[in-house]
Amino acid sequence: MDLGLKNVHVLVTGASGGIGIETVKLFLSLGADVTAHYNSNSTPIQNLRDDFLALQSVQADLSSESAVKDMFETLSGSHFGPVAVVVVNHGVWLPEDVPIVDMTTHQWDHTISANLTSSFLVCREYLRHLRAAFDSVKDKAAIVLIGSSAGKYGEANHGDYAISKSAMMYGMTMTLKSEIVRIAPKGRVNCIAPGWVATPMVQEALNDPGVSGPALAATPLKKLAMPLDIANQIAVLSSSVISGHVTGQVVFVEGGCVGDL
Template identity: 40%
Template sequence: MDTQLQGKGVLVTGGAGGIGSAVVRAFAEEQAKVAVHYHQSADKAEALARELGGVALRADLTSEADVDALVPAAVKALGRLDVLVANAGVWPPADEPVWKMPLARWRRTLAENLDSVFLSCRAFLRHVETTGSGNIILIASTAGLFGEAGHSDYAAAKGALASGFLKSLKNELTRIAPLGRVNTVCPGWTGVERHQDKLTDPVFINRVTRTMPLRKLGRPEDVARVVVTLASDRVSGHVTGEVITVAGGMEGRVLHES
């Protein structure tokens, strides 16, 4: 099916990461023009942009000034900007229950996973206000749907992207873009590059798929294809304010004992 994304301008935040790079490639396959945002992964972002004919743009998404400059830079580099994929985020690896979590970590996690999305969307919508059209895809997590013990900070930030922030934004967006849409994708455990050593471990696979009827690991491409589908006005033109979970049917309960 023709997604009609050819020639559209797309900004993918965190575009050099595991899911982000798959999203960038998926848009490139549709012949969209893609800006690969990065913060610290300059080599990966620039190599990906060169390979696909896009552009790599640096910004600290917790910096208001950086983000406010990022969107105009993307517009200038691509010639237009139609889609924002707010993919960048940081999962803090340390297990910290609420009663032990330092306020500094809580604030840092929310800044990296929620403030960054607010700033990205705000900058993009200021551009949309001048064009009258635009679509946003927010990348959240199943942690925002089911919670994640030891990571309440991350779950709280991602939960906002799958509920209150999303639902408010989809109503506000049509004030400046009558056909503008915003949706959220919630990946479950996904086999990105940094997890390669675990992808053939049957014990690990059994553990992470116990709550999933589809007992297989998600891949970045699984998420990317859903993102492209939601970005397409032809395919998903009457879909907005929705949460799409890409997690093999994951539930908040164990479905398989072994």
């Protein structure tokens, strides 16, 4: 089935990570023009550059307001044209177990800045540039945020992460879906909430049976998601052909998991 993404400019933030790089490859296979964002690690993206002419990369610290503004200025003037679809995929999950009672304000501020404030900045600048875009771009407009099942169920010893994702999944998604239509009448905003996904960011934690055991025990499908499982849902929600009447939704991709036992 044609998802209607051919030559649509898609920005994927955090594209060097496990979910990000699979999402980039999938959009490229669907004919999209893809900008892959990274902060410090460009290697996975560079490894694709020789194979895909419809791929460009951009570096930015998304917690910096000026860096996000500069990134969108650069992209709007690129040969791909203004961004039509943005996948807000970047974020941090600190592997150390720290309950809220022992959490420092430094850790809290770092996680909120990296996960939530940066997502606000990306969405805001995307919408500002969308205002000036042609109707052909506005007709394809979509934001796909990447939340987490932790945003619904919480996550002991990782409250900073869970809270940042909860705010994104509910407050941000639900507000933006009502605001984007003032700029792009067909614009849509949705969120995907993965459970545990076998990515490099959490692989060390998953190697601990004390982590992976309870997670699998609470998952009816008895398996962890792979990055492509998440990428497939991102592509579906990005498509105005498939999901043109879907907005303000949080789609859980967690094998039926209801939190850890």
